[in-house]
Amino acid sequence: MSSSTQSGKAKLAGRVGIVGTGHRARLYTHSIAARPQLELVALCDTNSDRMEHHNGLLKEHGRSEARKYAAEDFNKMLEDEKLDILVVTTIDYTHDLYIVPAIKKGIKVLTEKPMTTDVEKCKEILSAVEENNGSVQVLFNYRYNPVHWKVAEVIAEGKIGNVKSVHFEWLLDTVHGADYFRRWHRYKDRSGGLMVHKSSHHFDLVNFWIQSKPASVFGMGALSFYGTDQGKKSGWARDYDRARGSKEAEDDPFAIHLEDDAGLKALYHDAEHVDNYHRDMNVFANDITIEDDMSVLVHYESGVNMTYHLTAYSPWEGYRVMFNGDQGRLEVEVVESTHRVAGKKGGGAEGVVHGEKALKNEGHNKITLQKLWGEKEDVPFVWATGGHGGGDEAMLDQIFGPIPGSEEHKSPINRLSADQTDGALAMAVGLAANESFKTGKLVQIKELLGRQL
Numbered sequence: 001m002s003s004s005t006q007s008g009k010a011k012l013a014g015r016v017g018i019v020g021t022g023h024r025a026r027l028y029t030h031s032i033a034a035r036p037q038l039e040l041v042a043l044c045d046t047n048s049d050r051m052e053h054h055n056g057l058l059k060e061h062g063r064s065e066a067r068k069y070a071a072e073d074f075n076k077m078l079e080d081e082k083l084d085i086l087v088v089t090t091i092d093y094t095h096d097l098y099i100v101p102a103i104k105k106g107i108k109v110l111t112e113k114p115m116t117t118d119v120e121k122c123k124e125i126l127s128a129v130e131e132n133n134g135s136v137q138v139l140f141n142y143r144y145n146p147v148h149w150k151v152a153e154v155i156a157e158g159k160i161g162n163v164k165s166v167h168f169e170w171l172l173d174t175v176h177g178a179d180y181f182r183r184w185h186r187y188k189d190r191s192g193g194l195m196v197h198k199s200s201h202h203f204d205l206v207n208f209w210i211q212s213k214p215a216s217v218f219g220m221g222a223l224s225f226y227g228t229d230q231g232k233k234s235g236w237a238r239d240y241d242r243a244r245g246s247k248e249a250e251d252d253p254f255a256i257h258l259e260d261d262a263g264l265k266a267l268y269h270d271a272e273h274v275d276n277y278h279r280d281m282n283v284f285a286n287d288i289t290i291e292d293d294m295s296v297l298v299h300y301e302s303g304v305n306m307t308y309h310l311t312a313y314s315p316w317e318g319y320r321v322m323f324n325g326d327q328g329r330l331e332v333e334v335v336e337s338t339h340r341v342a343g344k345k346g347g348g349a350e351g352v353v354h355g356e357k358a359l360k361n362e363g364h365n366k367i368t369l370q371k372l373w374g375e376k377e378d379v380p381f382v383w384a385t386g387g388h389g390g391g392d393e394a395m396l397d398q399i400f401g402p403i404p405g406s407e408e409h410k411s412p413i414n415r416l417s418a419d420q421t422d423g424a425l426a427m428a429v430g431l432a433a434n435e436s437f438k439t440g441k442l443v444q445i446k447e448l449l450g451r452q453l
Ligand SMILES: NC(=O)c1ccc[n+]([C@@H]2O[C@H](COP(=O)([O-])OP(=O)(O)OC[C@H]3O[C@@H](n4cnc5c(N)ncnc54)[C@H](O)[C@@H]3O)[C@@H](O)[C@H]2O)c1
Pocket: 019, 020, 021, 022, 023, 024, 025, 044, 045, 046, 047, 050, 071, 089, 090, 091, 092, 094, 112, 113, 114, 139, 140, 141, 197, 354, 355, 388
């Protein structure tokens, strides 16, 4: 693999392929196209229209079009294109199908989170990396958000001493939270449920913050709000299958109207004739197999215990996390959006897709440190307003180097990049929680994965 040196650090360079040319992949298409040391030469997807959309983005940057490969021709793509880097942005349960052959070919793999969705696939990826001396980076952009690395820094500096326990609550609002119930995420076998799909970000942060590994997990989860029965009880349910073409959906605040956003229209509305991918299904349907309200207890190898909660139907969006140490306490509060205003068809779709940019009605963000026997003090940090709290831009700059002519989004601490072991440990907590939801028992991570990580 080739690399170039910018800001004194080796950055990735060379021939790139992207598999999975949906919404998230746009971030990578844009960022590769903007960096001359990278060339996006190949796209692979089950939907040719979505690949074409990405070629349109390349043209906007004045770059050459990439060759398009159907999903079943992925191995031919690896054979023909001599890639240096593969970016995996397909839907979660298919990541392994592409990560494993690329590792076997010696290609550097950058995969979106979660690394995969079940234990067998996870083991297969870990074995492929070990046997081929491969390299996988799991794209945990949250690590690069300045709030998050500041927390890591404060803990590493010993400001609260040895961490003893963590209390963590994450709230998804009725716009973003609902989005996981409109399409493939709502099926556990495709996304691993929110414990794997969404919370792997949060569990990765905790592993990173306290520098320990999860050992055992107990959890309870339920579909308490979305779904037909719950929606009928609360009075929110409307009777339609999907928003497109439905009168009932026009003023349903839980609906998404793909025509209202040029990007969503091109990627999904106009492309669904190819594969019947309906991105606008009713969140109060009766085929949802994931939870929307989850409580989890995690014990770490270092002795730390964590209580964690995820809710996907909150009026505001953000999170609170508290660390108790033997020298003091650290508290973080981030209000990404104080409230949402109910929308309807024709009202635009800004802020509907998670993490694209800062949300409307942004609230306060603070980190507070309180030493034992001392008063509370605010911990200063730089607040960034880009995608995922600035995490996306900082991550891309660290992997690929800054866009020529732009200032680098710097992350002052090292060890931000996550490898396959980090990817496995992050998803292991979610997999164990899912197992505990089913069995009502405490799950040992080592037994679940069949190995020590
Ligand atoms: N890090 C983050 O903050 C973040 C944010 C959003 C999405 N993601 C991740 O990015 C990935 C993509 O999410 P998205 O929202 O863009 O989804 P999406 O549905 O918009 O795109 C997925 C693409 O994969 C394609 N696809 C489906 N099955 C395939 C197969 N078997 N082979 C090849 N292609 C296939 C689809 O046609 C689609 O184009 C997911 O893994 C998701 O978890 C990460």
